[in-house]
Amino acid sequence: MHLFVNYNSYKEPLLNSGLMTHELLKEKISTITNQKKIEVKIAGYSAQHREIYQLSVGRGPIPVMLWSQMHGDEPTGTRAFFDLFNFLQADDEHNDFRQLIFNHCTLHFIPMLNPDGAELNERRNAQGIDINRDFLQQQSPEAQLLTRLHQQIQPAFGFNMHDQEALWSVAGTKQPASISLLAPPADDLALVSPSRLKAMQLVAGINGILSSIIPGYVGKWSETFEPHAFGDNFQRLGTSTLLIEAGGYPGDAERQFVRELNFKILLYALEQITTAGYQHHSITAYHQIPQNVKELFHLLIKNVILPTPAGIIRVDIGLNHSHSFDAVPLQHQALYAIQDIGDLSTYNAYQTIDVQGYEFAHALSLGSLANFTVIDALNNTYSFQNGQLFFIRKT
Ligand SMILES: [Zn+2]
Known part of the structure; x- marks a missing residue:
């Protein structure tokens, strides 16, 4: 009934x-x-x-x-x-x-x-x-x-x-x-x-x-x-x-x-x-x-190429909203912070971006607001500025 x-x-x-x-x-x-x-x-x-x-x-x-x-x-x-x-x-x-x-x-x-x-x-x-x-x-x-x-x-x-x-x-x-x-x-x-x-x-x-x-x-x-x-x-x-x-x-x-x-x-x-x-x-x-x-991120960026002192490595980046609790209006949770970097292949996410070998020019800092840009295989641009995500679709 x-x-x-x-x-x-x-x-x-x-x-x-x-x-x-x-x-x-x-x-x-x-x-x-x-x-x-x-x-x-x-x-x-x-x-x-x-x-x-x-x-x-x-x-x-x-x-x-x-x-x-x-x-x-x-x-x-x-x-x-x-x-x-x-x-x-x-x-x-x-x-x-x-x-x-x-x-x-x-x-x-x-x-x-x-x-x-x-x-x-x-x-x-x-x-x-x-x-x-x-x-x-x-x-x-x-x-x-x-x-x-x-x-x-x-x-x-x-x-x-x-x-x-x-x-x-x-x-x-x-x-x-x-x-x-x-x-x-x-x-x-x-x-x-x-x-x-x-x-x-x-x-x-x-x-x-x-x-x-x-x-x-x-x-x-x-x-x-x-x-x-x-x-x-x-x-x-x-x-x-x-x-x-x-x-x-x-x-x-x-x-x-x-x-x-x-x-x-x-x-x-x-x-x-x-x-x-x-x-x-x-x-x-x-x-x-x-x-x-807890095997979930808000956003997962897969297959990033990252320079390190010991050479180039391939990593995934797990990002969460800096205010990670979702039962609040959207404007409070718009900022992304870097939660984890490494092999995150066993995790899932609300949104996943596969950048397939996009190469970073600089190091990433755990726990900080996201400040970087990646481009996926379809040439779409995801630009993070102080945690805020700007998405530019390839035209
Ligand atoms: Zn409670």
């Missing part, structure tokens, strides 16, 4: 580009407050006293808690939540599906847990604290709030929505990890507790549907136990918790496609929770999801 939902009729158009700011969030929430199905309240306040909202819907016995943007510069989950709100509030041919969800589940959304970080497009909160490493110390008001909500709601399922760097890729396929999934471990041994088992089965199911949409683009986030993090601790406390990381996808710098995937993942997951369908998925399928690795 979830796969037949026409995403574009629910996509929230105001959130398509630019920063996902708190002002924008408030504007969108004010339109929801007028609707009957979703209950909106201020759950608490950030360090700089911005409102943090809780949106609840449904009357079923299974409490589900979903939170996004605890890292302020990771807005994709928040955007997908608003698409989902549009779906949940609609009155159309999917009413039976909605009623099924509302009868079985009570959903509690906390969009943008870190509004102060979101305002600055930064990971941390206004105190400089990484909220997702503050579970034990509870020094940030945002971590205190999330903990209190977890105690109040006692969710059976938890969805922890993040963005990851576009440079994460999938082991074996070398494709970007457009979505990475994890049922976080609850201890050092990554034991399979009854609640973690459900999360693993649900992840396996999600991977199944994603494999039909983006085969080779789904990774598994590291299973290392992180004692300071919320997902790991909520798992330990008996909430079947899923980490969902939105990543890069070719041609999707604004992350609108992975936002749609988030929407589909959440609808599918809610259906699976409602019908207990996740029980049909195996732990083996979970373990077969390939690991997240």
Whole structure:
């Protein structure tokens, strides 16, 4: 059913580009407050006293808690939540599906847990604290709030929505990890507790549907136990918790496609929770999801001839955006820096230029902004000036 939902009729158009700011969030929430199905309240306040909202819907016995943007510069989950709100509030041919969800589940959304970080497009909160490493110390008001909500709601399922760097890729396929999934471990041994088992089965199911949409683009986030993090601790406390990381996808710098995937993942997951369908998925399928690795550059220049004191060598040049995190507007990531030089034949890239023996006049400096010009086999010119790329097509 979830796969037949026409995403574009629910996509929230105001959130398509630019920063996902708190002002924008408030504007969108004010339109929801007028609707009957979703209950909106201020759950608490950030360090700089911005409102943090809780949106609840449904009357079923299974409490589900979903939170996004605890890292302020990771807005994709928040955007997908608003698409989902549009779906949940609609009155159309999917009413039976909605009623099924509302009868079985009570959903509690906390969009943008870190509004102060979101305002600055930064990971941390206004105190400089990484909220997702503050579970034990509870020094940030945002971590205190999330903990209190977890105690109040006692969710059976938890969805922890993040963005990851576009440079994460999938082991074996070398494709970007457009979505990475994890049922976080609850201890050092990554034991399979009854609640973690459900999360693993649900992840396996999600991977199944994603494999039909983006085969080779789904990774598994590291299973290392992180004692300071919320997902790991909520798992330990008996909430079947899923980490969902939105990543890069070719041609999707604004992350609108992975936002749609988030929407589909959440609808599918809610259906699976409602019908207990996740029980049909195996732990083996979970373990077969390939690991997240870093075998990707933003731009790879292959087969450059480089003079060295010991003679001429042939190398590849791996370049990344100097601000390597992609969930920001394009203008912030336009500069290229030299990440690696050498035999990079085992790596992949969003864009590859083969210069087939183009010879350099001078040495290259690792870590610096790109300042050089290369010409490919078709005589197209790629000129980098202080990291900026100017492309001149051969006429
Ligand atoms: Zn994050």
